[in-house]
Ligand SMILES: [Zn+2]
């Protein structure tokens with residue numbers, strides 16, 4: 507090789523590149539999509555993959571969580587939408603929403619933020635692609651995300667039931683049940699231990715999948731986390747619209763399913779899908795309640811709207827009172843034998 511001015515210049519240019527830039531040395535970035543170029547630019551700009559992945563993960567969570575909650579805050583402030591509210595007499599006040607926001611932000615900044623810098627080393631350790639571009643194709647990502655949905659739903663079903671066991675409920679899960687009529691922002695209103703336990707269901711799916719297959723990009727994980735956040739926030743929204751997803755996909759849980767869990771303190775332990783509760787019979791009270799609501803609506807077809815609303819309110823109050831008794835039993839405040847159930 508002739509050692510001339512050109513090779514000196516090339517060597518100097520190479521030395522001037524940061525370590526992160528060198529990662530992309532053999533990739534023609536101009537041939538990539540805009541998003542992939544931005545992705546590489548982010549890693550080059552931060553110039554530290556641990557910080558780049560950690561910060562992006564944290565920002566994604568904040569933007570999606572609060573961004574998705576804002577429409578629900580607006581909907582709660584418009585009386586027109588009350589007709590689709592599952593517990594119409596329980597609309598969260600601005601004060602309640604603000605208290606909830608403060609608690610969620612506190613846990614994001616004190617628990618999630620310090621831990622999130624472990625995300626990149628953990629991902630690399632399991633062979634997950636992070637800074638790499640291009641992204642996988644849609645045909646690779648879609649089945650992976652479907653697997654994560656199913657895994658998380660089953661994990662959550664059993665872990666959530668465990669959290670209803672007396673001591674675990676009293677010391678951990680009770681915080682999440684503060685709201686018997688939940689709202690979007692309340693999705694992550696929970697004890698840090700609960701965030702950790704139930705968050706495992708969201709993260710363990712991708713980690714285990716990656717460990718077995720060595721074929722997963724963190725971009726796919728971000729899409730999964732975004733969809734999972736949408737699912738959690740929407741399930742807590744307290745609204746069941748005619749166009750809600752559960753009316754299009756019958757096995758999707760949605761707010762109509764999870765709202766009952768908060769109202770009745772029992773049944774409906776899963777997140778995304780209805781099948782676990784159906785298979786294991788933990789949706790019996792929920793289905794009985796839906797049947798009673800439908801029967802009541804049919805029987806009161808000719809009555810005035812206020813009479814129908816009053817009857818619905820009564821039924822909701824009855825279920826909620828039963829839920830409060832069940833909660834007291836779980837906490838050991840009330841012995842199980844003292845309950846009088848009208849069944
Ligand atoms: Zn629960």
Ligand SMILES: [Zn+2]
Nearest residue numbers: 682742764768
């Ligand atoms: Zn909940």
